[in-house]
Amino acid sequence: MATLRGSVTPERIYVVSGHYDSRVTDVMDATSDAPGADDDASGVAVVLELARVMARRRPAATIVFAAVAGEEQGLYGATHMAERFRSAGADVQGMFTDDIVGSSTADDGTRDPYTVRLFAEGVPSSETPEQAAVRRSVGGENDSPARQLARFVRDTADNDATGMHVRVVHRRDRYRRGGDHIPFLERAYPAARFTEPAEDFAHQHQDVRVGEDGTRYGDLPEFCDFGFVARVAKVNAAALWTLAQAPGTPRGGRIATAALTNTTTLSWTRGTEPDLAGYEIVWRETTAPEWTHVIEVGDVTSHEVGLSKDNVFFGVRAVNRAGLRSPVAFPDPAP
Template sequence: MTDHREKLIPSRRAFLAASAAVAATPVLGARAAHATGHGLHKQSPDRQLRALLREIDPNRIGAIVTRLAAFGTRHTLSAQDDPVRGIGAARDWIHEQLRTYAAASGGRMTVELQSFIQPVSPRIPTPTRITNVVATLRGDTDPGRVYVVTGHYDSRASDVLDATSDAPGADDDASGVAAIMELARVMATRHTEATIVFAAVAGEEQGLYGSDHLAQQFKDAGTDVQAMFSNDIVGTGDAHDGTAGDPRTVRLFVEGVPTAETAAEATVRKSVGGENDGPSRQLGRFVHDVAENPQTGMRVRVIWRRDRYLRGSDHISFLLRGYPAARLTEPRENFAHEHQNVRVENGVQYGDLVEFCDFRYIARVTRVNAAALWSLAQAPGTPKGVVIDTTQLTNETTLRWQRGTSADLAGYEVVWRETTAPDWTNVLAVGDVTTVTIDLSKDNVFFGVRAVDRDGHRSPVAAPLPAS
C-alpha cells in the first residue's frame, strides 16, 4: 500500500529522522533513524475551551455596544469630566464594568487606568490626557508570558477634529471593545498558564496613541508579549451596501517581514525565502488552526498584509516594537457610513449606529478571539532561538533552539512544507530535545519548530533563521 503523504515531498527514501534516537542520545547534531513524517491536523478545542465558548453571550455584547453608543461621542478630544457624555464618561463606565468582572477572579485579575498626556500633534491641537483601561488576568504557572487583546473605545465624526458632534461609533469600535470586555468577563473565572491583557485603548482615531503608549510600557518593562490582537470594526458581516453579506467570515491581517526588523535582518530573512514565515504570519496560521471550527462558527480569512490600504489599527503599535500582532476586522466595510455624522434622510438614520451591528456576529468574532487566546495561554510559549545550520554542504537538516520553561512542557515537533505551500503540511515529534538532524534537504522545504505540552496543547510555530 502506497502512503499518499509521500506525494507531498518526493524523496529518495523516507523523509525524516525519528526523534527517539535523538532523545535517547541528547547530543548536538545527533543523527536519527529514518521515519516518515505525517500530515497536520487542526487543533480541536479542549473541554474547558468548549465551555468557555458557550458562555459568550450576544445579548451582553449588544448591551455593551448600545451603552457605548449612548455616550453620544467618545472622541478623544471630547469631555473628560461630563458624567453622561463624552470619552470620560465612557472610560469610567468601562472601568467600572471590568472591575466587576475582576471581582469574580479571586484576585487574579486586576484593572487599572493607564493615563498619559499626549503632546500637540496634527490631530491633537492641545496637550490631551489619554487613558487606556487595562484588565490583566495573571497566569498561574508562566505569568511572564503575555498575550494582549485590544479594542479602541474612542470614536470620531467625519471631521477628525470634531469633538462635539454625535459620533456613536457602534461598529468602529464599540464592537471591538464589547468583544474584549466579554472576553474579560468569561475568562476572569478561569485559570490560565500565561497572562492575558484585555485593553480598551483610546486615541486610535487621532494616531494610535493609546496603543502606542501601552506597547511602549510593555517594551520598557521587557515584557515577553508573544501575541497581540486588535479587534477593530468587527460589528457585522453585512456591509449594508447592497452586496451579499458574509456573516461567517472574519478577516485577520498579518504582516510578512517583521516591521521592527533591521534592514540587515530583513535581508537575511528574504535571502532564505522567509518572507512568509515571520512571527505574525505564524500567529495567523495558529489562529486559523485553533479558531476555525464548529464551536466558533467562523471562517478565519487570513490576509497576508499588515493592514488595509490607507489605514491602520492598534496592532501596528506592537509591530513597531517587535511583537507579533494581528488585526481582526469584518469581511467587508461600508465606507459610506463609517465615521459619518448621524443624519436622517427620508426617515432613515445613517451613520456608525447600533442598528448596523449584528451582535451574534460580534459574539462569533469574540469566540475566535477566545479560541486563540485560550489556546495560546494554555500551550507552551513559542520556541525561541530557532536556527538552521547552514555551515555544511549536506542533504540533511540540523535545527537548534532554546528549551522553554513551561512547567508542563512535553517536547517539540518539527514541521515542514514545500516552499510553494502556504501552510505546514507535515509534522514529526522529536521529543524533549533542543537539537535534531533530519534526513531531508533544507534546500527543498521550509522548516519550523513548535512546543507541545503534556495535554497536547501546541504553541505557534517558530521558523528558523540561518545560524550565525
C-alpha cells in the same frame, strides 16, 4: 486595562484590545455626535466579554484585556501601551486588536455572518537592515511571527465550536489604513487585526444624517449584528485561551549552515514550562502557504532531518502533556 495573571508562566503575556474613541466625517470634529458602534464599540464589547468569561478561570500564561483611546487620531493609546510593555521588557508573545467587528453586512447589502478577517503582515515592521539581508538570502517573507500567529488562530478557532471561518489576509491592514496592532508590530511583538468580512463605509467615520437619496449615515448600534459580534468573541476566546494554555513559542531557533549538506540540522532553546512534553518540526514546500508535514522529535533541543534546507521551509513548535501546541517558530540561519 485588566490583567488575568497566569498561574504557571505569568511572565508570558497575550494582549487583546479594542479602542473606545470614535469620530465623524471630519477627524478634527470634536463636538458632533459620534456613536462609534461598529468602530469600535464592537471591539471593546468583545474585550469586555472575554474578560467577563475568563475572569473565573486561571490560564497558565497571562492575558491582558485593554481598551485604548486615540486610535482615530494616530494610534496613540496602543502606542503608549506597546511602549510601556517594551520599556518593561515584557514577553508579549501575541496581540490581537478587534477593530470594526460589529457587522456582517457589506455596503451592497450582501451578508457574510460566518467569516471574520484576520490581517497579518509578512515582512516584519520591526525588521532591521541586517534582518532584511538574511531574509533576502534565505526567504521567509511568509513566515513572520504575525503570520505564524495567524496560522495558529486558524488552526484553533476556525471550527464548529466558534461557528466561524477565519479568513487570513496577508497584509498588515487594509489599503492605506491601520489599527492598534501596528505599534506592537513596530516593537517586534507578534500582532494581528480582526475585522468584519466587508465594511459598510456609510456606517463608519460619518456624520449621523440621511442623504439626499435616503441613505442613512452614521455608526449607529442598529446597524450592528450582535450574533456576529458574539461569534467573533468566540474566535478570540478560542485563540487566546489556547495560546495561554499551550507552551510558549520556541526561542533560539537555528538552522545549521556551517557545512554544505543535503540534510538539515535544527536547534532551539528548551522552554521552561513544567508540563512541556517535547517538540515537533514542521515543514512545507516553499510554494505552500500552510505547514503540511510534522515530525515528532521528542524532548530534545536539536534534530537532523533528511531534507535539504534549500528546498523546503522548516519550523519548530512546542507541545505540552495535554497535547496543546505552540505557534511555530521560524528558525534563522546559525551564525
